[in-house]
Amino acid sequence: MAQMVETLEQQHKTDETALITGSEAIAVACKLADVDVITAYPIRPYDTVMQYVSKLVSHGELDCEYIVAEGEHSQFEIVKHASAVGARVFCGSSGVGWMYAMEALTVTPALRIPMVAMVGNRALDDPGAFGVEHNDALTVRDLGWMLVWVDTAQEALDTALIAYRVAEDRRIFLPCAISCDGAFLTHSQALVKIPAQEKVNEFLPRYNRGDLLLHPDNPITVAPQVNEDWVMEIRRQNYAAMERTTAVIKEAYADFERIFGRSYGNPFFEEYMTEDADIVLMGMGTLSIPMKVAIRQMRKEGKKIGFVRLRWFRPFPAEALAKSLGRFKAVGVVDRDYSFGSPYMSGVVTHEVRTALYSAPGPKPPVLCFICGLGGREVTLPDITRMTESVYQAAEGKAQPLTQWIGLRE
């Protein structure tokens, strides 16, 4: 017995390494964060998280209330209310499942609920497709959700811990959705460092809702009807909370580095081979995998090209990104999404990048949009070569279509 206690204590203190998928990494983060209430409803590819969470709960490794709800709408409603009474919560979905929960997704940030959710990014129906597209998570981009895209299982685990830390910070109290590309990340395994529980406890304080706690001893009304008398002031509070997120995210990453001894550098976006680059391509999520391979290859051919991977989409790191992108002669944004009828029919990420860049002082290189890899279609090396060629042309001042669909069947 004494030996067993010692082993458990040891476990508590040491990091471990495991071969796990992105979804499993998220489930492990739930365990480390000691989440209190989890709800689920099956939809691919998010459903993989459910299985891992179920195992942890059934094996007694995670002490939490776990319900498979009767649909995504009730799934998100249940955790929303659990959070209001002080429980740390986890939830998630994919594609149209996420859309079906939209009413709950809308009220969650408005009620300042620090829910952490995982979106296993998937194409919206119709037509039916299981593969990745980013329009699902992007639908909440204006509502007060923090949105972050990760590209490895390790980053999924770490970011989930960071997400709890930031969301539950009293200065913030906003929900955070972690986007994991369907299949490419949710289902693929990689070696992941699982941090010791002791370190996680140091990094992540208990959720304390303070005077906003819904409790018989603290009689408050949540979500009253306020009409035009108060709506603007309440919206403004959300605006102010979102404004504070940038600083709190920076703090969290700095503490993460101090406690876990691993660093992500700039929390908001990753730069790959950009130091001497003439042009860059940009995108989110697992796009980094083919991108990095292609860039290494093109570098061998003497092309000075780099890649920028955007992690945090909300808050959008406008100033920092504008400063960084201003260094290059041209930028190509790869959108795994669409925004039909929007300016120049470009994708969502492109619009944000253009606004960030063109509203800031300093150089304003051309920004091309490439719609690519929709519905889980692979982004191939020839695709990337085509995009690069076009960005080079733009860098030389030759007019290029502002939006191009790449990898489309001829």
Add this chain to the structure above:
Amino acid sequence: MSEVDFECAECTNPVEPFLRSERMPHIWCPGCGIGTTVNCFTRALIDSKANLEKLVVVSGIGCTGRVAGYLKLDSFHTTHGRAIPFATGLKLANPKLTVVVYAGDGDLSAIGGNHLIHAARRNIDLKVICVNNLIYGMTGGQTAPTTPEHATTSTNPYGTFEPGFNLPHLVDAAGAVYVARWTTFHVRQVARSMQEAFKKKGFSFIEIISPCPTLYQRRNKMGDGLDAMKYYKQASKVKNGAPTGEVGLTKTGEIAVGKFVDRDRPDYRELMVHRFHESLGDEYVETGELVCS
């Protein structure tokens, strides 16, 4: 417009003219019961000489949801849980259609559960075929609202503890006029019930207990598709007219089958027309079939 070609020379099976062979192979696993139900359905169409020009199949999402895409009939693969609202719209717009809802237990009783009870309450003239595999199949075998207590699923590795729905009881209580349950072992009875439902005016519900060897049978050590047939044969007991409150399912116990409810009451359209006649008298002109040019 139905494309079924009964004269089909190359067809080797009477069911074949109903299938979109270009979409084969289908996605269903070996031993799965959904294909058997489709076989019964096509036989019911043949035997009842159903007018295929006036028949529509609406399905939800999931393994059973794929039926709509495989049938060479007017069909719609709608959003998850929304097969009944879609079918309701079809029936209201075009009352002369025979509208069949072909969906799984997850689609009909979980995410679409609200629609199920309201359509039964209103007595919308729909023929609902519910293939019940006791689990969410397509997404990996999670506990569904129909999973019997103690069954092992991917979300309850040590057995479920939530009570499952007794679907015949639910729709009976909500007002369905025809309620039957069979298993995929009872192919003739299934086809016969379908024919009865085609003729019945109002909300008809046929539950077909169907094996999911891949996720339900395997996790519960209940063998393959053939073992499921043996179990259905041995455990089923015909209980026509049984009070539906007594036909709930357990993991390994008796499966009450039969026609539980067959009654008449005015359907939604009849009630609506009656009400308008009452209040508007001769001014009310009943709309008929929707004519699409």
